[in-house]
Amino acid sequence: MAAKAHILIRKGRVIDPATGRDEVADLLIENGRLTRIGASLDAPGADIIEADGHWVLPGLVDACVHLSLPGSGRTGDIASETRAAAAGGITHMAAQPDCGPVDSTAVVRLIREQAGQAGFARILPIAAMTQGLKGEQLAEMATLAKAGCIAVGNAGGKVADALVLKRCLEYAATFDMPVMFRPQDAALSAGGCAHEGPVATRLGLPGIPALAESVDLSRDLLLVEATGVRAHFQQISSRESLRLLRAAKKRGLPVTADVSIQHLLLDESALEGFNSHCHVIPPLRSSEDREALLEAVADGTIDAICSQHTPIGSSSKAAPFPATKPGMAGVDTLLSLVLGLVDEGKLDLARALDAITAAPARCLGIQAGQLETGRPASLCVLDAAAEKDYGENWLSAGSNSPWRRSVLKGSVKLTVCQGKVSWLTD
Amino acid sequence: MTLAPSSRVQLTEDGKLRHFLTTEHLPRSLLEDILDTAASFVDVGGRSIKKVPLLRGKTVVNLFFESSTRTRSTFELAAQRLSADVLNLDIAKSATSKGETLLDTLRNLEAMAADMFVVRHQDSGAPFFIANEVTPNVAVINAGDGRHAHPTQAMLDMYTIRHYKGGFEGLKVAIVGDILHSRVARSQVHALNTLGAEEVRLIGPKTLLPVDAEALGATVFTDMAHGLKDVDVVIMLRLQKERMDSALLPSEGEFFRLYGLNNEKLQYAKEDAIVMHPGPINRGVEIASEVADGPRSVILNQVTFGIAVRMAVMSMAISGQDSAPAGGAHGS
Numbered sequence: 001m002a003a004k005a006h007i008l009i010r011k012g013r014v015i016d017p018a019t020g021r022d023e024v025a026d027l028l029i030e031n032g033r034l035t036r037i038g039a040s041l042d043a044p045g046a047d048i049i050e051a052d053g054h055w056v057l058p059g060l061v062d063a064c065v066h067l068s069l070p071g072s073g074r075t076g077d078i079a080s081e082t083r084a085a086a087a088g089g090i091t092h093m094a095a096q097p098d099c100g101p102v103d104s105t106a107v108v109r110l111i112r113e114q115a116g117q118a119g120f121a122r123i124l125p126i127a128a129m130t131q132g133l134k135g136e137q138l139a140e141m142a143t144l145a146k147a148g149c150i151a152v153g154n155a156g157g158k159v160a161d162a163l164v165l166k167r168c169l170e171y172a173a174t175f176d177m178p179v180m181f182r183p184q185d186a187a188l189s190a191g192g193c194a195h196e197g198p199v200a201t202r203l204g205l206p207g208i209p210a211l212a213e214s215v216d217l218s219r220d221l222l223l224v225e226a227t228g229v230r231a232h233f234q235q236i237s238s239r240e241s242l243r244l245l246r247a248a249k250k251r252g253l254p255v256t257a258d259v260s261i262q263h264l265l266l267d268e269s270a271l272e273g274f275n276s277h278c279h280v281i282p283p284l285r286s287s288e289d290r291e292a293l294l295e296a297v298a299d300g301t302i303d304a305i306c307s308q309h310t311p312i313g314s315s316s317k318a319a320p321f322p323a324t325k326p327g328m329a330g331v332d333t334l335l336s337l338v339l340g341l342v343d344e345g346k347l348d349l350a351r352a353l354d355a356i357t358a359a360p361a362r363c364l365g366i367q368a369g370q371l372e373t374g375r376p377a378s379l380c381v382l383d384a385a386a387e388k389d390y391g392e393n394w395l396s397a398g399s400n401s402p403w404r405r406s407v408l409k410g411s412v413k414l415t416v417c418q419g420k421v422s423w424l425t426d
Numbered sequence: 427m428t429l430a431p432s433s434r435v436q437l438t439e440d441g442k443l444r445h446f447l448t449t450e451h452l453p454r455s456l457l458e459d460i461l462d463t464a465a466s467f468v469d470v471g472g473r474s475i476k477k478v479p480l481l482r483g484k485t486v487v488n489l490f491f492e493s494s495t496r497t498r499s500t501f502e503l504a505a506q507r508l509s510a511d512v513l514n515l516d517i518a519k520s521a522t523s524k525g526e527t528l529l530d531t532l533r534n535l536e537a538m539a540a541d542m543f544v545v546r547h548q549d550s551g552a553p554f555f556i557a558n559e560v561t562p563n564v565a566v567i568n569a570g571d572g573r574h575a576h577p578t579q580a581m582l583d584m585y586t587i588r589h590y591k592g593g594f595e596g597l598k599v600a601i602v603g604d605i606l607h608s609r610v611a612r613s614q615v616h617a618l619n620t621l622g623a624e625e626v627r628l629i630g631p632k633t634l635l636p637v638d639a640e641a642l643g644a645t646v647f648t649d650m651a652h653g654l655k656d657v658d659v660v661i662m663l664r665l666q667k668e669r670m671d672s673a674l675l676p677s678e679g680e681f682f683r684l685y686g687l688n689n690e691k692l693q694y695a696k697e698d699a700i701v702m703h704p705g706p707i708n709r710g711v712e713i714a715s716e717v718a719d720g721p722r723s724v725i726l727n728q729v730t731f732g733i734a735v736r737m738a739v740m741s742m743a744i745s746g747q748d749s750a751p752a753g754g755a756h757g758s
Contacts, residue, residue, distance in 0.1 A: 198641030204550040204574030274551030320552035
């Protein structure tokens with residue numbers, strides 16, 4: 001999209017969780033940089049965006065998306081999914097290494113090129129920690145970091161061997177690369193497709209116990225402590241995990257964590273009737289887990305809320321529940337759903353917005369998610385009161401979401417990603 | 427996709443059966459209807475001409491994604507006695523193994539103007555998927571899906587219990603063995619509770635009991651002495667040999683010592699307790715021959731009733747489906 005030279009966003013309610021700013025103000029973007037935030041700014045020749053009654057927020061940072069590269073088994077492509085993200089106010093997204101996989105500079109280059117050409121959002125690739133995500137040999141982490149990866153991780157592929165994992169962490173710590181963990185013990189979760197609990201028992205679905213997560217997490221935490229690596233735990237889903245994370249943070253370990261939005265809104269009861277749109281990994285857990293996760297976001301034990309965006313073609317969801325591919329498309333609705341939690345009184349506005357802007361940027365160790373003058377502008381303008389009908393305005397190529405046909409509050413009018421307009425409604 | 431509770435999928439708007447997928451959430455009156463209708467069919471098997479014309483001109487397709495000779499034969503016989511045309515498809519050996527998806531297979535069969543699918547599938551929920559999303563205007567009968575449900579087996583067990591005990595009020599029923607993997611047990615618990623049994627008990631070692639087994643609507647026991655005390659009905663489940671390989675049990679011998687039903691353990695139950703088993707039985711693993719062939723055993727009668735119960739369910743679902751307005755995912 002063509003970069004406009006100067007953009008003046010007028011009279012919006014500017015909310016910047018990183019600095020605590022929440023006031024009506026103007027913002028001026030000059031040559032792609034956010035230059036001024038203040039009252040009654042004047043900028044002759046600038047395009048004017050009237051934001052009276054709207055909110056101006058930092059561009060959202062999504063700490064976990066699964067990319068649609070050929071061979072990934074997902075639908076859409078980088079252009080379609082980043083455009084959907086831009087329409088949802090997202091400007092930065094950390095991509096899991098499970099496409100490709102991301103264990104060579106060629107794959108990193110491909111991702112960056114495609115994202116660059118599309119221009120809708122900045123993709124921050126996470127490098128595979130082991131070759132082919134097999135959990136056996138170290139990937140070339142330093143080379144991959146130089147190619148543009150912001151962290152290393154092993155996505156769903158487990159590093160079963162504790163010695164290999166310890167060496168991965170030591171090697172990552174050598175280059176101060178954050179490590180992304182997705183705790184789930186392979187043996188305890190083998191063959192499972194639903195939370196091991198009363199609903200899975202009744203529906204006869206093979207279970208994944210909450211223990212699969214906490215057993216793995218406890219091992220990871222001990223190794224993180226021993227190696228001193230910076231660690232981020234993704235898609236936390238259970239109460240036991242929260243207890244472990246609280247204790248770890250209290251001991252001063254360099255750990256952060258995120259939760260996916262669907263785990264804050266849905267629980268195991270969503271599986272009634274074998275609704276395959278609710279087949280996700282980690283599985284939707286009990287309502288007690290869901291309440292505990294909300295409290296953990298509120299008190300900061302969980303730093304960030306992510307979409308865990310996984311666009312899947314309809315044929316992969318049109319099968320008996322256990323045979324469907326797990327995952328939910330989520331970039332379209334992340335912001336609206338988070339605001340819904342604020343409306344319900346589950347989260348206060350500042351913490352909720354922090355959890356999708358500054359906090360995930362901190363977790364990923366990147367400079368983003370706040371309204372900093374002097375830097376390339378990444379922000380969005382939101383009509384928080386407007387209702388958006390996703391039946392007509394869904395952009396992801398993946399229709400695999402229970403909110404695919406919902407009407408939700410919150411409609412993004414403008415997104416600017418690194419100085420360029422990536423989304424604009426009339 | 428809507429979150430349809432199981433009862434809404436199975437019933438027409440005026441409460442008639444149109445698919446039979448699970449015993450859960452069905453009204454008591456409907457389960458009793460099935461038993462009463464089955465009673466009227468039990469005689470058919472004794473006649474010299476064993477046919478009634480209720481399904482004449484209808485096509486029943488047996489879709490077995492998991493092989494099963496016994497269950498398929500009883501469904502086939504039931505359909506034939508209702509005068510239906512029957513097509514047996516052993517899918518495990520045909521189209522889907524050539525890469526055709528379940529969805530495509532079903533669309534093709536629907537185009538052949540099938541009136542009923544009898545489905546057995548290894549994945550829990552498969553018949554729901556078919557009834558909900560693929561062919562809502564073809565009656566779907568669940569002949570066993572994953573660990574989820576086996577409702578015709580459960581109903582023939584209910585028929586057997588009612589036959590020998592006269593009804594369900596005040597009955598205590600124990601189900602013993604591999605509850606974790608048993609679709610039969612799940613369907614039995616729901617049916618027993620709906621029909622008014624006093625107590626349903628599940629007995630097994632913790633490795634073979636599902637988490638939150640109480641959520642099914644049962645009391646859970648881990649030993650036979652307490653679990654069988656004063657029960658009216660003992661239902662033994664088949665133990666699959668592969669359970670030893672997956673570290674769920676140490677050996678068949680230890681399982682038999684602890685949970686196998688012999689005359690000694692049967693003493694815990696009421697004097698007039700009956701013993702049931704969905705078959706095929708493993709003698710000396712979950713049940714001793716002295717019990718299986720003994721006076722309390724009603725195992726062979728179960729098989730006879732099975733055909734009548736399946737005839738009942740098939741005729742009721744076809745009639746419900748015929749009375750329902752065409753509609754659903756892609757109404758024809």
